[in-house]
Amino acid sequence: VSWLNLTLQDSASPVMEQLIFFHDHALMIMLMIITAVFYTMISIIQNKQTSRFILEGQMIETLWTIAPAIILVFIAIPSLRLLYLMDEIHNPVMTLKTVGHQWYWSYEYSDFTKLEFDSYMVQQEDQPIDAFRLLDTDNRVVLPMNSPIRIIVTAADVLHSWTVPSLGVKTDATPGRLNQMSFSINRPGLLYGQCSEICGANHSFMPIVIESVSTNQFINWVSKMSESSDDW
Numbered sequence: 001v002s003w004l005n006l007t008l009q010d011s012a013s014p015v016m017e018q019l020i021f022f023h024d025h026a027l028m029i030m031l032m033i034i035t036a037v038f039y040t041m042i043s044i045i046q047n048k049q050t051s052r053f054i055l056e057g058q059m060i061e062t063l064w065t066i067a068p069a070i071i072l073v074f075i076a077i078p079s080l081r082l083l084y085l086m087d088e089i090h091n092p093v094m095t096l097k098t099v100g101h102q103w104y105w106s107y108e109y110s111d112f113t114k115l116e117f118d119s120y121m122v123q124q125e126d127q128p129i130d131a132f133r134l135l136d137t138d139n140r141v142v143l144p145m146n147s148p149i150r151i152i153v154t155a156a157d158v159l160h161s162w163t164v165p166s167l168g169v170k171t172d173a174t175p176g177r178l179n180q181m182s183f184s185i186n187r188p189g190l191l192y193g194q195c196s197e198i199c200g201a202n203h204s205f206m207p208i209v210i211e212s213v214s215t216n217q218f219i220n221w222v223s224k225m226s227e228s229s230d231d232w
C-alpha cells in the first residue's frame with residue numbers, strides 16, 4: 001500500500017494482475033461509450049433540427065439495439081473467464097484456515113501441528129511512527145511466495161469478509177459455512193487487507209496483514225512457531 005493511492009493497488013498475484021487488465025479493458029470501453037454519447041449530445045445541440053417530424057427509423061433503431069448487446073459480450077466473456085479462473089484450485093501446497101470474529105481474525109495452519117493464533121489490530125499509540133494506522137496487526141499471516149495456497153474462510157459470530165486487494169481475494173466469512181479461495185503470491189513484502197462486510201461497531205478495526213516470504217523463511221517461521229507452542 002501507499003498513501004493517497006486512488007486506483008487499484010499493485011498486484012501481488014497473477015489473478016490480481018488479470019483483474020487489473022480487465023478493469024482497464026472495461027474502462028476503455030466506457031471511454032468509447034462516453035465519447036460517443038458526448039459527441040451525439042453536442043451535435044444534437046449544434047444541428048438545425050431539419051427532420052423533427054420523422055417518427056421512426058428502422059435501420060438506426062436496429063443498430064442502436066444490437067450495438068450495445070455486442071459491446072456487452074466483449075465485457076461478459078473476459079469477465080466470466082476471470083470469474084471461473086479465480087474459483088480454480090491449483091493443487092495447493094498448503095491450506096490456511098481463517099476465522100472471522102468480532103473483531104479480529106484468527107488463523108490456523110492445519111498442515112502443521114498446533115500452529116494457530118489470533119490477529120488483532122495494533123492500537124495507534126502502540127505503533128511505531130512509520131506504521132500504517134488502523135492497518136497493522138499484532139500477529140502477521142506469514143505465507144510462502146510462489147506457491148499455490150488455499151485459504152478456507154469461516155466466521156464464529158457474524159458475517160465478515162476476508163479481503164486482500166493486492167491478491168484479488170475477497171471471501172465472505174459466514175457462520176456455519178466454509179468458503180475456499182486459492183491464490184499464489186508472486187512477490188515478497190507486506191500485503192494489507194481489511195474486513196469488508198459490515199460486522200458491527202469495530203468493523204473498520206480488524207485488518208489483515210500478510211507477510212510474504214521465501215519458502216525457506218516460511219519453513220523457519222513454522223518450526224519456530226511450532227516449538228514455542230509445544231507447551232500449549
Ligand code: CUA
Nearest residue numbers: 160195199203
Ligand atoms: Cu468483520 Cu467487518
